[in-house]
Amino acid sequence: MIQGYNGVAAVDNKHQIIVHAHAYGAGQEQHTLEPMLMGIHRQFRQIEPGSSILRETKITADSGFHSDANMKLIYRLGIDGYIADNQFRKRDPRFAESVTFKSAKAQRRKERGGQVAQRFTSADFDYDPLTETCRCPAGQPMWKRFKGLIGEQETISFQGYRQHCRDCSLKHQCLRRPNQQDGRQVSFALGERKPLSSFIEKMKQKIDSPMGRHIYSQRLGTVEPVFGNLESNKGLNRFTLRGKSKVNAQWLMYCMVHNLEKIATQGQQRY
Structure with missing residues (x-):
């Protein structure tokens, strides 16, 4: 039984255009990373046959997408990814010294x-x-x-x-x-914490580096305003339809409206 749906979107950091979106009936976002990456790949192949967008760009994702399987996937596909774990802020001295933290x-x-x-x-x-x-x-x-x-x-x-x-x-x-x-x-x-895999350790070292922190810091200003627009300005604070196909259609419709607004304000540029 599917209790609810989660709208997931991939956004470019130049114009905040949604390049791929889908609604999933999964409780955890970590299960949606692979289908989202494959969706991005197919989308850009339709625009430019033969392109390898996943190898040509940087991918950032929050800690909801962090798992051992996803870290292995990132390295297997040769993606320059930056996916935070749920402890990365504790390791960042900027947050440890911040008066707004915890x-x-x-x-x-x-x-x-x-x-x-x-x-x-x-x-x-x-x-x-x-x-x-x-x-x-x-x-x-x-x-x-x-x-x-x-x-x-x-x-x-x-x-x-x-x-x-x-x-x-x-x-x-x-x-x-x-x-x-x-x-x-x-x-x-449940039980003891499992030892970290080499892929998780690699991602931790990568995202804890000065360059990794700089790249990951751009995620917030890239994707969160998009969700803010859809939720606050467009009123999509919950799905109103039933069934995966209908919910996905509703999610894609709202994403399309967001993109049309962006195109209207940014002009006919090549994304």
Whole structure:
């Protein structure tokens, strides 16, 4: 059963044109990297037969796409990729010294006079490893969202049902935003952390280098404004159709509108 869909898009950093997009019924983005890369390859082959766009450009992706299998894929295809792991900011001295990072960010909010609510942590949730079920602090059941490797750690993830979270008296202690559409998510580590593969280590060394940090830093300003436009300006904060083909068509329609706006403002340039 598919519980929901995730719209994924690849964007160029020159004009923020969406070069490939697809909606997937996968809980984790890491499973979508390979089909997205193959989609980009086919798209540019149609534009220019014989082209090898994946070998001619740099690919950046956030930590949601990080996995051992994806690191092997990047090196096997000869792609100059920069895919962050979920610990890369901790290794970056710029973030360690930043007053907006983690506890320092909460402290700044306090200094501004705002209240920082203490959200429930995974320890507040009732997880049964034998039955692989979970209940939230309010006693409501949660559905199993994902079980598998995230990076090098086997993990199981649960999510609250939307109607339970929406009407819950504890949502101010649980949700990041009381009016958010999706239910609370919580994850639990299973067993010992597996040793890092050589491919993961190579990517860590690459993204921790001064050049790697510089290249990866461009990802935020490239793709996030596109999603901001689709969500805030176009109103696509959730899919309104059912079924993969219909959801994918809706996602592609919104992406097409975004691209038409870009072409209208940037002119008929060759992308």
